[in-house]
Amino acid sequence: MVKSLERGLYDLLETRLSPECLAAFKARGDDAWVLGDLDDNATTDFYIDDMLTLLAIHGVKPPAEQKVSPFWWLWPDKCLVYRDFTVGELKALAKSKVWPADAYSYEPVPLSQKLTSLTVMLVLAGLVIGIAALLVFWAVHWLS
Numbered sequence: 036m037v038k039s040l041e042r043g044l045y046d047l048l049e050t051r052l053s054p055e056c057l058a059a060f061k062a063r064g065d066d067a068w069v070l071g072d073l074d075d076n077a078t079t080d081f082y083i084d085d086m087l088t089l090l091a092i093h094g095v096k097p098p099a100e101q102k103v104s105p106f107w108w109l110w111p112d113k114c115l116v117y118r119d120f121t122v123g124e125l126k127a128l129a130k131s132k133v134w135p136a137d138a139y140s141y142e143p144v145p146l147s148q149k150l151t152s153l154t155v156m157l158v159l160a161g162l163v164i165g166i167a168a169l170l171v172f173w174a175v176h177w178l179s
Contacts, residue, residue, distance in 0.1 A: 040093050040129045041122065044069070047085060065123030083117050086125070093129040098139060111149075113141040 048057055060067050069086055087097050098115070117139045120128070128134065 040089065040126055043089055043092065044122065044125070047089060051085075063122075065121060065126070067122050068119045069122060069125060086117075086120070090125070090129060095128055095132050095134075098134055111144050114144050116140055116142045 045057070045061065048060065052060070091097070118137065120138075124135070128138075
């Protein structure tokens with residue numbers, strides 16, 4: 036199973052990286068950092084979501100994000116942040132299916148990000164209400 040994780044990683048990277056960057060990454064072997072060593076200046080990159088998807092295929096579930104406040108989806112207090120992994124660490128993780136203690140941390144979400152998120156949601160809600168009001172007005176006007 037660990038061999039297939041490595042093969043899956045390289046297959047995924049072949050679609051994202053230039054041949055030169057992929058060869059340099061493979062040359063580093065188990066010591067290559069999965070995210071940090073993939074600086075290719077390409078239009079596509081390898082992201083943490085790709086790594087989590089690859090791990091999920093091999094039965095490794097991501098840790099549940101902590102829900103600190105009752106409105107965590109609207110006003111999150113903390114954000115789950117993963118650290119970078121080497122290829123060797125990913126293979127060990129796929130084998131043990133247990134996340135290392137330092138694999139992730141919870142970082143506080145800054146107030147500016149919270150306000151930006153709230154502003155976007157309010158603008159979106161205003162647009163939806165405005166469009167609905169226009170449709171109701173048009174329907175009433177058309178029916179009368």
